[in-house]
Amino acid sequence: MDTNYVFINDRYVEAAQASLFITDLAIQRGYGIFDFCKTIGNKPVFLYDHLERFFHSASKMHLDPGYSATELEAILMRLIEKNNMGDSGIKITLTGGYSPDGYMIGKPNLLITQQPLDIKLSMDQKGISLVTYAHQRQLPEIKTLDYLMAIWLQPFIKEQHADDVLYHHNDLVKECPRANFFIITKENEIITAKSNVLKGVIRKNILKLAHPDFTISERDFTMADLQNAKEAFITSTTKHIMPVVSIDGKHLSQGKPGLITQQLASLLLNQVRKQA
Amino acid sequence: MDTNYVFINDRYVEAAQASLFITDLAIQRGYGIFDFCKTIGNKPVFLYDHLERFFHSASKMHLDPGYSATELEAILMRLIEKNNMGDSGIKITLTGGYSPDGYMIGKPNLLITQQPLDIKLSMDQKGISLVTYAHQRQLPEIKTLDYLMAIWLQPFIKEQHADDVLYHHNDLVKECPRANFFIITKENEIITAKSNVLKGVIRKNILKLAHPDFTISERDFTMADLQNAKEAFITSTTKHIMPVVSIDGKHLSQGKPGLITQQLASLLLNQVRKQA
Known part of the structure; x- marks a missing residue:
C-alpha cells in the first residue's frame, strides 16, 4: 500500500x-x-468556497493559519499529488495550539489529512431517516x-432507528450535525434555514441554482412547516443531495425520494462534474 | 529540574x-x-468527590475509563509520588480515543497530567470582576x-476589563466557565444555581457547611436577584472561594470582599485543611 x-x-x-x-x-x-473538501480524480471540488470558509472560521476563532490562501492551496495540491488517491476527502484542521496553561491560545497547529472517499455522482435512491432533537449549536456559523x-x-439515534439527527431550537428547524437540511413545500418552494446554522458549501451552491419549476429560498421555517413539507433532503460535501424519506418515524413523499429532490440533485451534480 | x-x-x-x-x-x-483535583503537600484534596464525578462524566459520555476507581487512585498516588510536587493540580482526561472514521468513539485514551500549583489557604482580599454573557453550556452537568x-x-472579557465571564440563560444566572457562582441576599441567604450547571466539588462542600448566621440554598435565581445581591463569590478547586467585587462594571459590597463571604471562606478552608 502507498x-x-x-x-x-x-x-x-x-x-x-x-x-x-x-x-x-x-x-x-x-x-x-x-x-x-473533496477531490474527484485528484481535482479539488469547490476549493475556493472551502478555503474562504476555513479562513473565515480561523479569523472568528482568533486563530492564525500561518499561511495565505494561495500558500495553503499549493500545500493541498502537493499533498494531493503525493497521495494520488483520485477520489478523496481532505480535512484541514487548525487547533488552538500548544497552550502554556491549558487555556490560553498558543501558536495554532495546522493538520491536513486525506482519506480515500467513495464519491457517488448519482443520487442515492434509498434515502435516509432523521429523528429531531432540540438543540442549538454554539457559534453555529463557524x-x-x-x-x-x-x-x-x-446511541439515541440508533435507538430511534434513524440515520441521523435533525436539530431544532425555539420551534425553528435548523440543521443536521454534518449537513444542511432543506424542505420542499406543497407550493414547490425549496427552503433551508437562514439563521444560526453552518453555511455549507453544497448549500451555497444549491442556493445559486435556478429552474422555472421551483423557487429556492434561504429563510427560517418552523416545525409546523416541517410537518407540512412534501419532500426533504440534506446536503453535504460527501453526500451532495441525500433524500430524507422519514422524519420521527413519519414518511415523507411515500417513503421514497421526491421528484423535485431528484431534479435538484441532477442540477447540482452537473455543477460538481464541471469542477471535476 | 526533576x-x-x-x-x-x-x-x-x-x-x-x-x-x-x-x-x-x-x-x-x-x-x-x-x-x-489538587494536592496539598502531596495529599489529594476531596479526591473521592473528583473520582466520583470523573466516573459519572465518563459514563454519561459513553466512555470506558478502563480502570476502577481503586485502580485509578493507585495510579494517581504513584504519579504524585514520582513527581513529588507538594502542592499541585492534577488533570485526569479521558478522550473519545482513536476513531476509525473521525466520528465513532474508539477505545478511550486516558491522560493524567500534574503541574505545580500555588495553593492559597487564605482568601484573596482583592476579589475579581465579572462580565455577564447570555449562554447555556451544552451537557452542563458533565x-x-x-x-x-x-x-x-x-478578547471580550479583556475589552470589558473583567477577569472572567458569568453565563446566564433565559433570565437565570448560571456559572462561570471554570467556577460555580454564589450570591448572598440582603437576608443573608447564600444561593447557587441548581439546574444546568456543573456541580463543582467546592460547591458541593460549601452546600454541606452550616452556620447560625446564614442559610445556604441550591436553587435557581434570576438576573434581578443578582442585581439585588449584597455579596457574591465564585468557587473552584484552585480558587476555593474568590470574592466577586464587581459585575458588569457595578460594584458589590463597596468593591471589597463581603463579610459573609469571608466567614464562609474561613469555614471552607478549615475543611480543606482537614484533608491536607
Whole structure:
C-alpha cells in the first residue's frame, strides 16, 4: 500500500506517525476549527468556497493559519499529488495550539489529512431517516471542532432507528450535525434555514441554482412547516443531495425520494462534474 | 529540574514527550471529559468527590475509563509520588480515543497530567470582576472538554476589563466557565444555581457547611436577584472561594470582599485543611 501523507504545520509526514503533544488546546479544551473538501480524480471540488470558509472560521476563532490562501492551496495540491488517491476527502484542521496553561491560545497547529472517499455522482435512491432533537449549536456559523452533542446522541439515534439527527431550537428547524437540511413545500418552494446554522458549501451552491419549476429560498421555517413539507433532503460535501424519506418515524413523499429532490440533485451534480 | 511525569493509558512517560495520534476524537471532534483535583503537600484534596464525578462524566459520555476507581487512585498516588510536587493540580482526561472514521468513539485514551500549583489557604482580599454573557453550556452537568465559548470570549472579557465571564440563560444566572457562582441576599441567604450547571466539588462542600448566621440554598435565581445581591463569590478547586467585587462594571459590597463571604471562606478552608 502507498504511504498516506498528512501535512503538519510545515512538513509532510506519514499519517501513521502524525501526532500532537497533549498540551494542544484541541485535546485540552476542544478548541479549534476545520474544513472538509473533496477531490474527484485528484481535482479539488469547490476549493475556493472551502478555503474562504476555513479562513473565515480561523479569523472568528482568533486563530492564525500561518499561511495565505494561495500558500495553503499549493500545500493541498502537493499533498494531493503525493497521495494520488483520485477520489478523496481532505480535512484541514487548525487547533488552538500548544497552550502554556491549558487555556490560553498558543501558536495554532495546522493538520491536513486525506482519506480515500467513495464519491457517488448519482443520487442515492434509498434515502435516509432523521429523528429531531432540540438543540442549538454554539457559534453555529463557524466550523469548529465541537461535535460533542452529535457524538453523544449516537446511541439515541440508533435507538430511534434513524440515520441521523435533525436539530431544532425555539420551534425553528435548523440543521443536521454534518449537513444542511432543506424542505420542499406543497407550493414547490425549496427552503433551508437562514439563521444560526453552518453555511455549507453544497448549500451555497444549491442556493445559486435556478429552474422555472421551483423557487429556492434561504429563510427560517418552523416545525409546523416541517410537518407540512412534501419532500426533504440534506446536503453535504460527501453526500451532495441525500433524500430524507422519514422524519420521527413519519414518511415523507411515500417513503421514497421526491421528484423535485431528484431534479435538484441532477442540477447540482452537473455543477460538481464541471469542477471535476 | 526533576522530570515531570504524565500517565498515558498504561504507563508513566515524560511530559515533554506525551502525545496522541491525530485520529484521537478530542482532536477530531472535541470529544472527551476530564476532572481536575489538587494536592496539598502531596495529599489529594476531596479526591473521592473528583473520582466520583470523573466516573459519572465518563459514563454519561459513553466512555470506558478502563480502570476502577481503586485502580485509578493507585495510579494517581504513584504519579504524585514520582513527581513529588507538594502542592499541585492534577488533570485526569479521558478522550473519545482513536476513531476509525473521525466520528465513532474508539477505545478511550486516558491522560493524567500534574503541574505545580500555588495553593492559597487564605482568601484573596482583592476579589475579581465579572462580565455577564447570555449562554447555556451544552451537557452542563458533565465535565466535558468543551470550553469553546469560554476561550472564544477571552478578547471580550479583556475589552470589558473583567477577569472572567458569568453565563446566564433565559433570565437565570448560571456559572462561570471554570467556577460555580454564589450570591448572598440582603437576608443573608447564600444561593447557587441548581439546574444546568456543573456541580463543582467546592460547591458541593460549601452546600454541606452550616452556620447560625446564614442559610445556604441550591436553587435557581434570576438576573434581578443578582442585581439585588449584597455579596457574591465564585468557587473552584484552585480558587476555593474568590470574592466577586464587581459585575458588569457595578460594584458589590463597596468593591471589597463581603463579610459573609469571608466567614464562609474561613469555614471552607478549615475543611480543606482537614484533608491536607
